[in-house]
Amino acid sequence: MRLIIAEKPSLARAIADALPGASKRGDGAIHVGDTIVTWCLGHLLEQAAPDTYDPAYKQWRLDHLPIVPARWKLVPRSNARGQLKVLRGLLKQADEVVHAGDPDREGQLLVQEVIEYLGWKGPVSRLLINDLNRPAVRHALTRLEDNATYHSLYQAAETRSRADWLYGINLSRAWTLTGRQAGHDGVFSVGRVQTPVLGLVVRRDQAIARFTPRPFHVLWADFKVAQGVVRGWWQPGDVHPLDDQGRLLDPRPARELAARLPGAEGTLSQLESRDKRQVAPLPYSLSALQVDAARRYKLSAKTVLDTCQSLYERHRLITYPRSDCRYLPDAHWQAARETLGRACAQDPTLAGWLAGADFSLRSKAWSDKRVGAHHALAPTGATADLSRLSTTEANVFRLIARNVLAQFYPALQTREIKAEFSVLDEHFRAQGQEVLVPGWKPLFTTRDEAPLLPPLQEGESAKVIDQAVEDRETRPPEPFTDASLIKAMMNIARYVDDPAVKRTLRDTDGLGTEATRAGILETLLDRRYLVRQGSALRATRIGQALIDALPDAATRPERTAIWEQRLRAIAEGDDQAAPFMTNLVADLHTLLAGADAQRMRQALGDADGFEPAPAGRGRGKASRRRSSSPAGGRGTEKSGSGKRTARSRRPRRTQDA
Known part of the structure; x- marks a missing residue:
């Protein structure tokens, strides 16, 4: 009998539908001829809790840390025992097994760890399915591979799982206990991905809070030319007070020039045009x-x-x-x-x-x-x-x-035009765009992204028909949104300060994976480290305090981005798991040495983040208010039975994906 183990029931149904012959639904499986298709329910197994290794670890103590298992153990998830029993029985009947996890690192892990946990020693093939339509699944069934080909992918996923456990368990315990010493009655959850993401938001919020607007001034003039009107912007020279971006800081030169402009005659002294060709954006990741x-x-x-x-x-x-x-x-x-x-x-x-x-x-x-x-x-x-x-x-x-x-669709072809007007020995610039071939662009927008200019001729006369000075202010950075935070996680090298590390990060490296980024944001919201304000994501008071209390290295993206590089190298067979784990344990010792109650106390007292709405009232109506007590924020971690506090109950085990 051939046994196919899918990652989830929907995939199992698609495989069964694609097999020749009538299907019969059984207990946790589908029978089709001499093939049985069964399934996991996502991860059926999880890393064992610390007290599985030593009952003393039930009590959270700093002198236990770091907890590093000598031999790793997996245990069934609470809702998985029934399906594991089904799988155990089916494996006893099987002659061959087909691994049909999703075609990625975690998909390789969650089926293979079950096969190994249940003690299967026979042959295993690998079925890779990207498309659940029947013809695509039938085609995939004709292209089975040896599962051993993907052993390095499994090793990378297993290493990620163990490393996240080590990092999350040890740092969460350390900073929860330090928080308790500082008067915070709740759990602090620390993870190698979620915490740097929170750090991005906290630092952006702090930059917004520290921002002091500075006034600057712009002068524009409308020029009448032969075939229309063009608005140009004054280009003040270095003789005037400018900031580092060339903005005018003193309004008086602009106002003096504006007073002389009405009716002034000038010329279009310089005209540049450049044809551009832009292909369509790629299909989506x-x-x-x-x-x-x-x-x-x-x-x-x-x-x-x-x-x-x-x-x-x-x-x-x-x-x-x-x-x-x-x-x-x-x-x-x-x-x-x-x-x-x-x-x-x-x-x-x-x-x-x-x-x-x-x-x-x-x-x-x-x-x-x-x-x-x-x-x-x-x-x-x-x-x-x-x-x-x-x-x-x-x-x-x-x-x-x-x-x-x-x-x-053909490429978008445009002509970018830059014009410079000279009047009263001063220079005004205008720029615009002419669409030559719209190509794919109408599928994405109906708006023109740059103003359209009338036909222009270098050297033609231009007369000022209107002008004004606008008083403006510099603006603070925009708060993160789902879109900008996901983009930051994709392109994390932009947020890395170390030039050497920055050079090692490719554009494809980032925080988290395609499968986990959305969950990371929701985890930070659920743990009340972030709140939504309209479309903005803002750090709460407790979220800010956690980042301020941790060693800076634990809140920055460098470590986890380099982790992903190492894990990718393991997946590709270019690196080994053992050296990676050895380096991680050494790193943990360094980080744990930074757990300091006084620093945590100061962080809790200084934090001025956004308070989440009370539970049950949603996350969208947060109000910003300062708590008078270091333990006044909602930093506890929710569970099915309500809040867990560090004093009333044993803190919940925390891990990071």
Whole structure:
């Protein structure tokens, strides 16, 4: 008997539907001929609690730290015992096993760890499925590989799981106990990903709070030329007081010049034009989709992820969503006319875009060399009736389909124009854009992103017909939103100060993964380290205090970004797990030495973040108020039975994904 173990029930059903023969549903499995398809429910196993290794660890004490297991143990999750029993029984009957976890690091881990935990010693094949449509699943079933090929991927995922346990357990205990000494009645959760993300928000909030607006002044003039009117902006020279960005600090020169401008005659002294060609944006990775959906539809990262999972598992309209790749296989280009035709035909918006597509075009998006375990999000080719989807599902599907359709549109071609006017021995600049070929752009926006200028001729006369001085102020940085924070997590090198570390980080490195970024934001919200204010994400008082109390290195992105590099190297067979873990334990000793009650007490007293709304009243109506007590903030960690406090109950075990 062949046993196929899928990552989740929806994948198991898709596999069973693709197998020849009638299927029969059993207890935790589907029987199809001599094949049985069963499933996990996500992770059925988890890292054992510290007291599993030593009962003394039930009590949280600083002198126990760091806790480092000599031999790692996994235990069943509370809701997994029934399905594990089913799997154990099926493995006893099996002649061969097929691993059908999702095609990524965690998918490799969660099925393989169950196979090993239950003691299977026989052969294991690997089934990789990116698309739940029946033809795609049938094709994948003909291309089984040896699971041993993915052993390094499993090692990387296992190393990540153990490293996160070590980091989260030890630092959370240390700073919870330090917080207790400082008077804070609650749990502080520290993680190698969530804490640097919180640090980004805290530092942005602090920059906003410290910001002092500075006035500056601009002078514009409208010039009448032969075929229209052009607005130019005065370019004050170095003889005037300017800031480091060339902004005028003293309004008097601008006002004196403005008084002389009415009716003044000048010339268009310099005219430059440059033709530009811009190809369509690539198809989406999950994070890129989350950024665009947050900007366009104000959707949270978690909402986008959940919507994509629904479009993938329930509706089978899109390919595997938890992808970090923005390229598609060569074979998808050959089938695109048929695939997109079925996917887009029943929606008026998509059908209009489909009608304008030229399927003879081939963009750089189609590249087998750039596709790894995943490819970019794309329609599967199933007929999409968007009227039967929720509004959010329809909007997200249109975005995914649009970015693939855009590959069959010509490049956007524009002419960028810069003009300089000379009048009264002063210079005014104007710039604008002329669209030569709209290409793919109408699929993305109907607005012009730069002003259109009338036809201009260098040397022509220009007369001032209007002018004004505008008094402005510098603006503080914008608070983070879902879109900007996800983008920051994707491009974390921008937030790294160390030039040497910055150089080592590739554009694809980041905080978290496609599968975890949305969950990280929700975790910080659930633990009340962040609150939403409209679309903005702001740090709470307790969130700010935690960042201020931790060693700076634990709140910065460098460590976790380099972790991801090392884990990727392990996954690719270019590094080993043992040296990584040895370095981590040494690092923990250094970090734990920084746990200091006085620093925590000062951090709690100095914190001036945003208080979350009371539980049950939502997270969107936070008010900013200072607590008079260091323990006055909502820093406790919620569980199914309510709050856990450090004094009344044993603090809950905390780990970070």
